[in-house]
Amino acid sequence: LVGLVHPQVLCILGEKGDTFQPVDISIPKEPTLITGANMAGKSVLLQAVALAQTLYQYGFYVPAAKAEICPVDNVMLSLGDAQDIREGLSSYGAEMMYLSAIADEVKQGTTLLALVDEPARTTNPIEGEAIVGGLLSLLGKHEVRALVTTHYGSIGIPCRRLKVRGFREDKVKLPLQVNALGKCVDYTLEEVSGNDVPREAIRIAEILGVNEDLMMECKQYLCNTRIA
Structure with a gap:
C-alpha cells in the first residue's frame, strides 16, 4: 500500500485545516510487529489497512495512491476496548476470546489478514509479553499476513519489525495543545532489527x-x- 490514508480521519483533519500524512506499508506472508510512541497513529493505521482490504474485496477503490492486494478469506481486526458487559467479559477477557477466534481460523487453514492493536495491554507486562510472543509465534508458523502493534520491548520471537519514526522535538511550539500533537509526529514506518521501542x-x-x-x-x- 503506497500513500495509504484513513478517509474519515483525513476528512476530520481537513475540516480543521490540518493534513493527513499518508503511509506506505507492505504486508508479507509473515507477522509484522509495529512499535511506536503513544498517539503515533498505530491504531489508525490498522483501521486504514482493514478498510483498504475490505473495500478492495468488495470491488471499490481503496484509499491509497497505489495498491497491490492479495484477497483473503477473512479480515480480523482486534482494536480498542472490547469489554462486553452483557457477556460479563472484561476488556482482557473479551480481547483474549477474539485472539482465540483468530487462532481457530488459523488452525482451520483460513487465509487471513490479522490486525491486532496492542494485545494484552490490560494485563501485567510479563504475561502480556508472553501473550504477544505466543501470538506472533503462531501466526509465523502458519505464514499469516498480520500486523501486531505493541509497546512491549522484549518480544524475542523472530518476525518482521517496523517502527513509527515518531515524535519530532524540532516541531514543538509551546504551549502545545493535545489536539495539536499530531503536527509533531512523523508517521513514516521504518524497518528495524531489534527490540527497540x-x-x-x-x-x-x-x-x-x-x-x-x-x-x-x-x-x-x-x-x-x-x-x-
Missing part, C-alpha cells in the same frame, strides 16, 4: 503540560529503575 511517553506528557510534580516523580522512578 520508543521511550517518549513522559516527554509527550511534559509537553502537554501534565502536572510538574507528577512528571518529576515519574522521571525519578524511571531513573531509579534504570540504575537498579
Whole structure:
C-alpha cells in the first residue's frame, strides 16, 4: 500500500485545516510487529489497512495512491476496548476470546489478514509479553499476513519489525495543545532489527503540560529503575 490514508480521519483533519500524512506499508506472508510512541497513529493505521482490504474485496477503490492486494478469506481486526458487559467479559477477557477466534481460523487453514492493536495491554507486562510472543509465534508458523502493534520491548520471537519514526522535538511550539500533537509526529514506518521501542511517553506528557510534580516523580522512578 503506497500513500495509504484513513478517509474519515483525513476528512476530520481537513475540516480543521490540518493534513493527513499518508503511509506506505507492505504486508508479507509473515507477522509484522509495529512499535511506536503513544498517539503515533498505530491504531489508525490498522483501521486504514482493514478498510483498504475490505473495500478492495468488495470491488471499490481503496484509499491509497497505489495498491497491490492479495484477497483473503477473512479480515480480523482486534482494536480498542472490547469489554462486553452483557457477556460479563472484561476488556482482557473479551480481547483474549477474539485472539482465540483468530487462532481457530488459523488452525482451520483460513487465509487471513490479522490486525491486532496492542494485545494484552490490560494485563501485567510479563504475561502480556508472553501473550504477544505466543501470538506472533503462531501466526509465523502458519505464514499469516498480520500486523501486531505493541509497546512491549522484549518480544524475542523472530518476525518482521517496523517502527513509527515518531515524535519530532524540532516541531514543538509551546504551549502545545493535545489536539495539536499530531503536527509533531512523523508517521513514516521504518524497518528495524531489534527490540527497540520508543521511550517518549513522559516527554509527550511534559509537553502537554501534565502536572510538574507528577512528571518529576515519574522521571525519578524511571531513573531509579534504570540504575537498579
